[in-house]
Amino acid sequence: xxxxxxxxxxxxxxxxxxxxxxxxxxxxxHISSPQPEQIHISRTGDQSEMMVTxxxxxxxxxxxxxxxxxxxxxxxxxxxxxxxxxTCGKAKRVIYIHKVKLTGLLPSTSxxxxxxxxxxxxxxxxxxxxxxxxxWSPSFAVYGDLGVINAQSLAPLQKEVQxxxxxxxxxxxxxxxxxxHLQDNSRVGDxxxxxxxxxxxxxxxxxxxxxxxxxxNFSNYRRRFSMPGNNSGIxxxxxxxxxxxxxxxxxxxxxLKYGLQQIINQYEWLKKDLEEANLxxxxxxxxxxxxxxxxxxxxxNVVGDDCQNFENKVRIGITSLKLFPLEKxxxxxxxxxEIWAHEHSYERLFPVYNHTVYNGSIKxxxxxxxxxxxxxxxxxxxxxxxxxxxxxxxKWTAFRTLDYGYTRMKVYNKTHLHLEQVSIDKNYxxxxxxxxxxxxxxxxxxxxxxxxxxxxxxxxxxxxKLRTSKKSPFDELAGAKNILNDYIKxxxxxxxxxx
Numbered sequence: 001x002x003x004x005x006x007x008x009x010x011x012x013x014x015x016x017x018x019x020x021x022x023x024x025x026x027x028x029x030h031i032s033s034p035q036p037e038q039i040h041i042s043r044t045g046d047q048s049e050m051m052v053t054x055x056x057x058x059x060x061x062x063x064x065x066x067x068x069x070x071x072x073x074x075x076x077x078x079x080x081x082x083x084x085x086x087t088c089g090k091a092k093r094v095i096y097i098h099k100v101k102l103t104g105l106l107p108s109t110s111x112x113x114x115x116x117x118x119x120x121x122x123x124x125x126x127x128x129x130x131x132x133x134x135x136w137s138p139s140f141a142v143y144g145d146l147g148v149i150n151a152q153s154l155a156p157l158q159k160e161v162q163x164x165x166x167x168x169x170x171x172x173x174x175x176x177x178x179x180x181h182l183q184d185n186s187r188v189g190d191x192x193x194x195x196x197x198x199x200x201x202x203x204x205x206x207x208x209x210x211x212x213x214x215x216x217n218f219s220n221y222r223r224r225f226s227m228p229g230n231n232s233g234i235x236x237x238x239x240x241x242x243x244x245x246x247x248x249x250x251x252x253x254x255x256l257k258y259g260l261q262q263i264i265n266q267y268e269w270l271k272k273d274l275e276e277a278n279l280x281x282x283x284x285x286x287x288x289x290x291x292x293x294x295x296x297x298x299x300x301n302v303v304g305d306d307c308q309n310f311e312n313k314v315r316i317g318i319t320s321l322k323l324f325p326l327e328k329x330x331x332x333x334x335x336x337x338e339i340w341a342h343e344h345s346y347e348r349l350f351p352v353y354n355h356t357v358y359n360g361s362i363k364x365x366x367x368x369x370x371x372x373x374x375x376x377x378x379x380x381x382x383x384x385x386x387x388x389x390x391x392x393x394x395k396w397t398a399f400r401t402l403d404y405g406y407t408r409m410k411v412y413n414k415t416h417l418h419l420e421q422v423s424i425d426k427n428y429x430x431x432x433x434x435x436x437x438x439x440x441x442x443x444x445x446x447x448x449x450x451x452x453x454x455x456x457x458x459x460x461x462x463x464x465k466l467r468t469s470k471k472s473p474f475d476e477l478a479g480a481k482n483i484l485n486d487y488i489k490x491x492x493x494x495x496x497x498x499x
Contacts, residue, residue, distance in 0.1 A: 032057035034119035036098070038193035038224070040200030043168070045228035045238050047132045050102045050204070052115060053226045055095055055193065059084070060119040065100040067113035070126055074112055078102060085223045088216035089185030097223055107132045125201040130167055130240065134285050137413065138241040139165060143380035143406040144172035144210065144294060144341020148192045152381030152404035152424045161199040168203055168240065170409075172341040172377065173210025173250075173294030189220055208247040209234060210294040210342065217258045218251070235266045237273050242414045243288045244277045246270070246335075250295040250342075253313040253324075254306075267324040274333035278442060287414045287441035289335045296340035296376050297327055298349060300394045301387045305343065310355070327353065330372060334442035337417065341378035344387040346407070346421050347400040348432060349374040357396050358446070365398070367437045370446045375419060377407040399432045415439060 038055040052065050063080035080098040087093045098115065105111065109129050115122045130138065141157055160166065196205065206227065213221040218234065227233030227247070235248040248270060252262040276282060277289055297315040299307035306312040317325035330338065331353050350357045351369035359365035366373065379386070379402070386402045393400070404424040411417045420433035438445060 034058040034060035036115040036120065036122040037197070038190065039115055039122055039125065039197050040193070040205045040225075041127055041203070042206060042226050043204045043228060043238050043240070044101060045236075046103075047107070047130065047239070048103065048105050050105060050111075050127060050129070051226045052100045052102065052113065053224075054098050054115050054122070055190070055224070056098065057095055057190075059096050060117050062117040062119075063098045063115070064117050065102065065113055065115050067102060067111050069106075070110035070112045074114065074124075080115075083223070087186035087189075088219050091185045093185045093187075095186070095190075099226055105129045127202055127204075128164070134239075134242045134414075136241050138167040138243065138411055140168050140170050140409040141166045141406060142170045142172065142339060142375075142409050143377050145174045145344055145378040145382050146171065146196075146380035147174075147382035148188055148195060149383040150381050150385070151195065153379075153406045153422075154195065154381070156422070156424070156428055157406060158198045161202055166203050169199060169205050170245070170292055170339065171205065171207045172292045172339055173208050174212050174341060174378070174382070186220055189224065193224060206238070206245070206247065207233065208292050208294060209249045209251055211251055211254065214251055214255050218249075231265075231269070234262070235269055237277075239286055241411055242286050243290055243411050244282070244286045246273060246277075246289065246291045248291065248293050250293045250314050253318055254295070256318075263318070263324050267329075270326075270329060274329070274335075278333055283334075283442055287438070288337070288411055288417060289333070289441070290337045290339065291330060291335055292339045293326075294340065295342045296374065297338070298352065298355075298374060298394070298396060299343050299347060299376060300390050300397050300400060301343045301345060301347075302390045303343070303387045305387075307343070331446070332443055334445055335372050336438065336441060337436065338372050338374045340374065340376045343376050343378045344382065344385065345376065345389065345400060345402050346379050346405060346432070347376040348398045348419075348421075348434060349376075349396045350398045352396040353446075355396070364437075366434055368439055368445070369436070373436055375407065377421070379404050380406050381424070398434075401431055403431060405431070414441075 034056045036054045036056060040053055042051045042053070044051050059082065063082055064077050065080065066074040066077050068074040068076055078100050080100045083097045085095050085097050087095060107129055108131055110126055112124055112126045114124045130136070141160065143153060146153060161169070199205065207225050209218055209221050222232040225233050227236045228238045229236035237244060237246045248266060252266055293314070295305070295314055296307045297312060299305065301308065315325065315327040317323045350359055350365055351371040351373050352358065353371035358370035360368040360370065381404050389400055389402065401421070401423065403426060405422045408420050408422065409418070415438055417436045418433065420430045423429055423431040
């Protein structure tokens with residue numbers, strides 16, 4: 001064994017930690033410990049709650065979260081629910097998932113917390129709760145396809161999160177890039193979760209499943225993340241400010257080996273959730289409906305993905321019967337913005353439905369658009385680099401770039417939503433931005449037109465009065481007689497034979 005390895009073991013034993021060594025060769029050995037790691041928080045659906053989740057590689061004697069209002073004592077202690085998880089892989093490695101739901105949190109308040117117990121504590125982290133009403137402006141970091149290797153966007157995101165720029169992170173699938181491959185035994189998953197702890201321990205880290213999470217029926221995804229609802233995070237929704245966010249799985253359309261029931265359950269749930277979100281009192285309170293799913297309905301990349309096909313499964317449904325189509329469902333329920341990833345690039349689409357562009361107007365396509373807006377943001381950085389574009393833009397492509405980067409989103413109010421794309425290649429500059437303006441939401445918005453201004457009251461034209469002479473009729477007659485006499489005299493001077 002190497003000196004460095006022995007030193008690590010010595011320090012662990014000196015600290016009273018239980019350790020287990022894995023692997024035959026010292027260079028391949030992993031130290032398992034009950035020390036908390038992979039800490040992340042998420043929303044539960046109740047704005048007075050926060051879920052804290054972490055992992056230990058050995059089962060500790062006990063497990064808690066201690067927390068309190070920032071600047072004060074962390075004197076509230078909540079025990080964790082510990083579950084044993086056998087990872088997907090040949091070695092059947094065992095890890096322990098810890099979950100604590102913090103309740104009764106005050107709105108617009110900062111809290112400090114840490115995780116652990118008698119076998120060791122994590123560092124102290126903090127998070128802030130949001131306002132509980134819908135009259136404020138939430139900000140988000142949005143991206144997909146961020147991996148352990150080549151995580152180009154990680155550093156600027158870490159800095160912006162820790163500086164308090166965002167209220168939540170939306171990770172649109174493909175989180176850890178084959179972390180649960182059978183030869184890997186989920187250790188790359190451990191590395192990824194530790195990597196994002198520097199963000200996810202501070203703001204809610206909200207996720208949707210991607211294609212690389214599919215092994216063992218998405219077991220790593222289901223167990224490691226704690227999303228709202230009772231569907232293991234495969235599909236769920238939550239509210240923040242004036243926004244209703246729906247996360248769903250595009251992967252149920254492609255990994256049919258896990259059965260059709262997952263598609264049926266998700267589709268029925270989507271219909272019910274959208275129906276509830278469109279109730280007049282709910283849509284008035286949270287008019288923006290945003291969906292996030294991994295594989296896009298449209299793309300202009302040339303890598304052989306289904307989004308290149310005119311009729312792809314997510315958009316029009318599966319089998320020749322076109323079962324469970326999502327484009328029609330989202331359109332008929334007035335979804336405003338659809339966020340995708342999977343393609344390792346960034347692409348902003350014009351408002352589109354059924355391959356037809358429905359701009360608000362030629363000059364202002366995103367002002368009162370007549371179809372949902374699509375954004376593909378899968379360029380955060382992973383080992384598979386970029387997915388090239390076709391030479392010719394599709395008619396619905398407004399902007400696209402292969403630069404590494406991520407998206408910022410801010411929902412200003414019930415009518416204005418702003419998106420901008422940050423380029424890592426161009427020194428963190430914004431290379432694309434758009435403001436979506438909607439004076440009406442819901443399916444009626446697709447037929448809505450800007451009301452014409454009321455006609456201006458026209459001024460009545462001035463009628464010139466006829467000029468009347470101030471002379472009397474007798475004066476007028478005398479004048480005419482004089483004119484006639486002058487005319488007779490003039491004619492006599494011609495000595496005409498007729499006079």
